[in-house]
Amino acid sequence: xxxxxxxxxxxxxxxxxxxxxxxxxxxxxxxxxxxxxxxxxxxxxxxxxxxxxxxxxxxxxxxxxxxxxxxxxxxxxxxxxxxxxxxxxxxxxxxxxxxxxxxxxxxxxxxxxxxxxxxxxxxxxxxxxxxxxxxxxxxxxxxxxxxxxxxxxxxxxxxxxxxxxxxxxxxxxxxxxxxxxxxxxxxxxxxxxxxxxxxxxxxxxxxxxxxxxxxxxxxxxxxxxxxxxxxxxxxxxxxxxxxxxxxxxxxxxxxxxxxxxxxxxxxxxxxxxxxxxxxxxxxxxxxxxxxxxxxxxxxxxxxxxxxxxxxxxxxxxxxxxxxxxxxxxxxxxxxxxxxxxxxxxxxxxxxxxxxxxxxxxxxxxxxxxxxxxxxxxxxxxxxxxxxxxxxxxxxxxxxxxxxxxxxxxxxxxxxxxxxxxxxxxxxxxxxxxxxxxxxxxxxxxxxxxxxxxxxxxxxxxxxxx
Amino acid sequence: xxxxxxxxxxxxxxxxxxxxxxxxxxxxxxxxxxxxxxxxxxxxxxxxxxxxxxxxxxxxxxxxxxxxxxxxxxxxxxxxxxxxxxxxxxxxxxxxxxxxxxxxxxxxxxxxxxxxxxxxxxxxxxxxxxxxxxxxxxxxxxxxxxxxxxxxxxxxxxxxxxxxxxxxxxxxxxxxxxxxxxxxxxxxxxxxxxxxxxxxxxxxxxxxxxxxxxxxxxxxxxxxxxxxxxxxxxxxxxxxxxxxxxxxxxxxxxxxxxxxxxxxxxxxxxxxxxxxxxxxxxxxxxxxxxxxxxxxxxxxxxxxxxxxxxxxxxxx
Numbered sequence: 039x040x041x042x043x044x045x046x047x048x049x050x051x052x053x054x055x056x057x058x059x060x061x062x063x064x065x066x067x068x069x070x071x072x073x074x075x076x077x078x079x080x081x082x083x084x085x086x087x088x089x090x091x092x093x094x095x096x097x098x099x100x101x102x103x104x105x106x107x108x109x110x111x112x113x114x115x116x117x118x119x120x121x122x123x124x125x126x127x128x129x130x131x132x133x134x135x136x137x138x139x140x141x142x143x144x145x146x147x148x149x150x151x152x153x154x155x156x157x158x159x160x161x162x163x164x165x166x167x168x169x170x171x172x173x174x175x176x177x178x179x180x181x182x183x184x185x186x187x188x189x190x191x192x193x194x195x196x197x198x199x200x201x202x203x204x205x206x207x208x209x210x211x212x213x214x215x216x217x218x219x220x221x222x223x224x225x226x227x228x229x230x231x232x233x234x235x236x237x238x239x240x241x242x243x244x245x246x247x248x249x250x251x252x253x254x255x256x257x258x259x260x261x262x263x264x265x266x267x268x269x270x271x272x273x274x275x276x277x278x279x280x281x282x283x284x285x286x287x288x289x290x291x292x293x294x295x296x297x298x299x300x301x302x303x304x305x306x307x308x309x310x311x312x313x314x315x316x317x318x319x320x321x322x323x324x325x326x327x328x329x330x331x332x333x334x335x336x337x338x339x340x341x342x343x344x345x346x347x348x349x350x351x352x353x354x355x356x357x358x359x360x361x362x363x364x365x366x367x368x369x370x371x372x373x374x375x376x377x378x379x380x381x382x383x384x385x386x387x388x389x390x391x392x393x394x395x396x397x398x399x400x401x402x403x404x405x406x407x408x409x410x411x412x413x414x415x416x417x418x419x420x421x422x423x424x425x426x427x428x429x430x431x432x433x434x435x436x437x438x439x440x441x442x443x444x445x446x447x448x449x450x451x452x453x454x455x456x457x458x459x460x461x462x463x464x465x466x467x468x469x470x471x472x473x474x475x476x477x478x479x480x481x482x483x484x485x486x487x488x489x490x491x492x493x494x495x496x497x498x499x500x501x502x503x
Numbered sequence: 504x505x506x507x508x509x510x511x512x513x514x515x516x517x518x519x520x521x522x523x524x525x526x527x528x529x530x531x532x533x534x535x536x537x538x539x540x541x542x543x544x545x546x547x548x549x550x551x552x553x554x555x556x557x558x559x560x561x562x563x564x565x566x567x568x569x570x571x572x573x574x575x576x577x578x579x580x581x582x583x584x585x586x587x588x589x590x591x592x593x594x595x596x597x598x599x600x601x602x603x604x605x606x607x608x609x610x611x612x613x614x615x616x617x618x619x620x621x622x623x624x625x626x627x628x629x630x631x632x633x634x635x636x637x638x639x640x641x642x643x644x645x646x647x648x649x650x651x652x653x654x655x656x657x658x659x660x661x662x663x664x665x666x667x668x669x670x671x672x673x674x675x676x677x678x679x680x681x682x683x684x685x686x687x688x689x690x691x692x693x694x695x696x697x698x699x700x701x702x703x704x705x706x707x708x709x710x711x712x713x714x715x716x717x718x719x720x721x722x723x724x725x726x727x728x729x730x731x732x733x734x735x736x737x738x739x740x741x742x743x744x745x746x747x748x749x750x751x752x753x754x755x756x757x758x759x760x761x762x763x764x765x766x767x768x769x770x771x772x773x774x775x776x777x778x779x780x781x782x783x784x785x786x787x788x789x790x791x792x793x794x795x796x797x798x799x800x801x802x803x804x805x806x807x808x809x810x811x812x813x814x815x816x817x818x819x
Contacts, residue, residue: 127783135571156570156786246764248784303656305678306766370572464784472768479678479767495590502585 077374082115085372085379086140087387090120091408101404102387105397109386116379125149134158139369142380145191147182147362148252151458154190159367163189165377171385171393178455179419183365192381194388196363196417197329198455199256199350200446201225206344207322211235218348218445222260222290225323225351229300232322239302240322241294242315243474247308250474251467253325255360255459257287262355265459265466273461275496277470278489283355288485292477305478313338325350327362328446331414331438346442347415349449358454361417392420395431402435412436415443417450465499565792582793586781592794594769595777601684602759602773603752610692610752611745615737617696618703619729632704639697647761650690651677654762677763680770687758687771694758695751699744703737710736742813749809750802774798 091098106118123133125145133139145153153159166172172192183191205215211232219225229240244253255265263283267276277284295301307315313330315321317338328347334340350359366388368380391398402412413436418425429436440447459466469492476483526534565582569575586592621631638646653661654676663673676686714732723731734741756775759765765772774794782791 131571131782131786131788152786157573158570158786246766303658303673303675303678305656306763308764370570462785468780468784471764471766475767479675479680498588498590502588 077378079375079378080115081375082117083373083375083379084117084119085142085376085383086119086121087142087380087383088121088123088125088140089144090122092122095408095410097404097407098410101400105387105400109383112386113379113382116382118383130158134369134371137371139371141369141372141376142366142383143369144194144364144366147193147196147365148458148463150183150191150365150367151185151460151463153367154185154188155461158370159190160370160372160377161188161190162192162368162377162381163187165368165381166192169381169385171389172381174393174421174424175389175419176417176421179361179363179417181455182361182363182457191365191367192384192388193363193365193419194384195329196361196419197327197415198417198450198453199253199325199360199362200328200415201323201348201350202316202326202328202330203228203323203346203348204316204319204321204340204344205346205442206341207232207236207238207319208346211240211322215346215442216444218346219323219351220348220445221351222353226290226294226298226300229294229322230298233298233300236322238320238322239315240298240300242302242304242307242312242321242324243291243478244307244309244312244324244326245471245474245478246306246311248464248467248471249307249309249312250472251470252360254284254287254470254474255467256325256350257290258282258284259358259360259456260350260356261286261353262357264357264456266461268460273500275459275466275493275500278486278493280486282489283353284489285485286353288473288477288489291474292483292485295478296481301478305475316340319344328415328417328443328450329362332411336410342411343439343442345438347446349446349453352453358456360458361455363417363419392424392428398428398431399435402432406435406437411438413438413440415440415446415450417455422451462496462499466496469493469495469499561792561795564788565796566789568789570786571788578789582789583797586790586794586797589777591769591772591777595772595774598684598769598771599753599755599773599775602688602755602771603749605685605688606691606752606755607745607748609688610695611748613692614696614699614703614744615734615741617700618707619733621700621704622707622733623725632701635700636697638694641694643694643757644761646694647690647758650693651762654686677771678767680767683763683767683771687755687762690762691752691755691758699748702744703740706737706740707733746806746809749805753798753802753805 090102093099102120106120110116110118121140123140123143125143127149130139130143130145145159150159154161166189175193176196179193179196180189182196183189183193201218203215203218208215208218208228211228212235213228213231219228225241232238232240244250258265258277261283263277265275265277265284267274276282291301295305302315302320304311304315312321312324312326313333316324317334317340319340331342331345331347334345335342352358366380366384368377372380391401405412412432413429420428473485473488473492476488477485564575566577566579567575568578568582617635621628621635624631641649655661655663656673656675656678657663658667658673660673660676662676666672666674675682677683710733714736715728718728718732754775755773756779759771759773760776760779763771765776775798778791778794778798781787781794
């Protein structure tokens with residue numbers, strides 16, 4: 039029997055539960071922000087924006103604050119509230135649910151399709167329709183932010199996946215750092231030479247936290263295969279047929295690992311581990327986004343002159359490479375007025391430096407003053423002529439040896455940019471991680487069986503919706 | 504002995520049993536009942552807001568499909584069905600069970616033995632306790648990262664270097680499907696034994712010293728004293744610590760997340776890692792909370808069964 043005092047507690051707990059349930063119900067009934075409504079352009083509006091540089095980067099921080107002041111002067115009805123918030127998968131949903139996600143948030147390319155599919159990024163198609171700056175962006179890059187013909191973000195920085203290599207180790211191994219490998223056979227031979235001559239792994243591959251599948255997908259493109267087949271509305275994973283580009287990519291890894299022993303001993307590497315290994319001079323090459331110079335040199339201590347990047351080698355059937363970069367999205371909680379203000383801010387803040395000399399110079403000057411790299415390899419998001427003009431404006435502030443990336447820079451626009459797998463990309467990458475790990479840790483790994491199992495898992499995920 | 508009659512005591516034989524008189528709310532309030540409620544309120548509000556509300560929310564969330572922006576869609580038990588259909592679930596269940604078994608077999612006796620050993624020291628008992636506790640002071644992520652470096656599979660890794668002096672290795676540690684989980688268990692045991700040892704040491708102080716003196720007089724060896732006096736006296740606390748360890752190890756996350764990311768080939772993917780992946784990689788909070796609730800349910804049942812089976816053992 040429940041004693042009276044216990045009854046009271048039970049009643050209180052029950053009440054608390056009911057209040058909680060009622061609160062949940064109230065949350066659930068929140069209406070979708072009416073992004074498609076016509077905005078009142080004369081209304082006072084405040085927007086929060088992410089990625090205010092921290093106080094350690096004083097010049098860059100001040101440059102952004104000055105830019106905000108200029109923008110607000112030119113747009114008296116708009117107030118910008120800049121925050122140091124940065125994208126993180128672990129905090130994004132909590133901030134979104136709690137209403138603290140900045141109205142404008144920068145996210146990586148890898149996330150945009152999933153965010154769009156979940157309705158967690160505002161559909162900007164109508165809002166950007168009249169924007170000359172956004173219309174001028176490269177169609178290839180814009181494709182990355184497009185889903186079912188609708189635009190969900192504004193790319194402001196892009197790169198392609200390339201072959202990142204250590205020029206120091208190349209020299210030590212007797213290889214010419216100005217003549218990086220251009221075929222996969224070259225990659226294998228160079229990796230073997232580096233290991234033989236320096237004792238360091240010639241080639242490493244990320245394998246954990248979905249990066250194994252991410253890199254394997256990139257290599258599959260380079261060997262001529264897509265990861266999914268799209269037929270109307272139906273999408274199916276398609277990397278396990280009897281012999282596919284994915285199989286070829288894995289065979290290459292297997293040969294380097296078990297025949298040449300040129301991949302070292304550590305085969306559980308996520309993106310941080312791989313960058314650490316590379317920056318510490320313990321990796322000759324790896325497949326990564328070409329934009330990693332800043333992180334390698336500024337954060338991880340790689341000598342700047344050791345950073346090399348080459349285009350991702352393509353087999354004769356290669357269809358291109360995966361792209362990456364940064365995209366500004368607008369929070370789905372934004373009002374139509376905030377969406378309109380956000381687009382103006384993104385045009386000014388992110389794209390202004392590509393079309394306005396003063397902004398370009400201020401941006402480059404402040405970065406150089408903070409010892410941050412200026413002029414790192416990237417995929418131009420505007421047309422070639424405009425990009426050359428922009429490079430001319432910032433030329434005196436360029437502080438990275440662009441000659442070292444000559445091959446990458448001269449071919450970056452020739453290699454087609456292939457988008458991420460259209461459906462459940464992260465799940466696909468997660469399913470392929472164990473496949474890459476198996477190939478690198480078990481000599482007898484059965485590729486066909488592993489790929490078949492992974493493909494079934496991905497298709498189950500797709501079918502489950 | 505004289506006894507004073509009290510109205511709530513059973514009636515004397517031959518008299519009709521008197522029903523306990525219930526106090527009216529007014530009487531209860533006048534006699535200071537409100538004060539207890541006032542003192543209880545902050546606790547109730549705090550628990551309600553930070554413990555019960557999230558639990559209630561997760562119950563709701565587990566039956567919804569939501570993007571946390573638009574109105575959530577009620578899907579009934581579909582999230583549970585999707586979790587049960589995930590082929591990785593049973594891998595994670597097995598891995599977690601394997602980790603728990605290993606952690607109990609390796610990790611449970613270590614602090615008991617260490618506490619008994621430290622308890623037997625005549626000098627430097629405080630220093631020994633402090634040394635045992637040092638691993639607990641290190642932030643978990645730092646400790647795990649350190650061990651990850653120690654487990655470097657190359658011949659220049661710390662452990663492989665030391666073993667190399669004796670002509671052993673190099674071992675792949677975390678890179679090998681068979682070795683990865685035991686390697687994680689060793690680290691987890693190292694990280695956790697200090698705190699448990701301190702608890703056992705405190706419990707040892709309650710062991711009656713006259714029992715030891717009597718045993719010594721009877722000529723009992725140190726091992727017989729430990730076996731026949733110390734361990735039986737500690738069994739109550741050992742029972743609780745084992746239960747806490749079972750619950751704690753079933754929720755293992757940090758170590759495999761940082762050291763292996765669940766690899767190689769998902770051999771160290773645990774249930775909590777699966778929950779993390781559902782929530783933060785796939786953004787599927789319905790599925791994540793469904794699996795969380797399933798785990799909570801299983802742990803509750805395991806705890807209840809454990810307490811039921813050991814109820815006689817815990818009574819000294």
